Amino acid sequence: MAKYQIDQIDQKILSLLVNNARMPFLEIARECGISGAAIHQRVKKLEANGVIMGSRLLVKPEAIGLQVCAYVSLSLSENNKYAEVIKSIKKIPEVVECHFITGKAAILLKLFCFDNNHLMEVLLNTIQKIPYVQSTETMISLDQAFERQIWVKDYTYSGGNINPDEAE
Numbered sequence: 711m712a713k714y715q716i717d718q719i720d721q722k723i724l725s726l727l728v729n730n731a732r733m734p735f736l737e738i739a740r741e742c743g744i745s746g747a748a749i750h751q752r753v754k755k756l757e758a759n760g761v762i763m764g765s766r767l768l769v770k771p772e773a774i775g776l777q778v779c780a781y782v783s784l785s786l787s788e789n790n791k792y793a794e795v796i797k798s799i800k801k802i803p804e805v806v807e808c809h810f811i812t813g814k815a816a817i818l819l820k821l822f823c824f825d826n827n828h829l830m831e832v833l834l835n836t837i838q839k840i841p842y843v844q845s846t847e848t849m850i851s852l853d854q855a856f857e858r859q860i861w862v863k864d865y866t867y868s869g870g871n872i873n874p875d876e877a878e
Contacts, residue, residue: 714759719744723752724761728859731765776822778829779851783815784843791842792816798840804832815847826850 716724719742726738735753739746756762771779786795792810795817799808807820819837823829829848838846 771822775824778823780821780829781849782819783847784817785845786816786842787844788842795842
């Protein structure tokens with residue numbers, strides 16, 4: 711499959727949508743200087759080519775009582791059992807991210823729990839009982855300094871060093 715090439719208008723559309731996924735197409739059209747229909751067609755094309763993977767509603771974990779964010783690395787007794795381990799991990803609702811990683815561990819999980827007792831329950835009675843999980847290492851996040859969507863190249867950027875925190 712050929713890599714989809716985005717132009718400056720696509721970049722501007724993506725930049726605007728990353729900052730506000732609910733931005734109306736007509737407002738995007740005004741910002742881009744093209745018609746609303748053209749924006750609609752371009753967004754559909756970006757979706758069809760896998761550039762945009764949809765939009766979603768985000769829930770703040772603390773607002774629903776999930777006070778503990780933890781990262782858990784898993785070492786496997788047999789690395790070729792990765793797929794089997796992932797099937798078991800997918801059944802754990804507390805796990806919100808799962809990555810196959812390099813280094814001493816094979817898998818890195820991000821999970822949310824109500825409190826430390828809940829985290830201990832998930833670790834001892836669920837994750838550590840998964841076949842082929844040899845060991846775990848848990849890191850508790852004390853604070854999330856920031857979170858952002860993937861940075862989209864600014865349509866006005868022409869090269870050189872750039873600080874993504876300054877891009878809009």
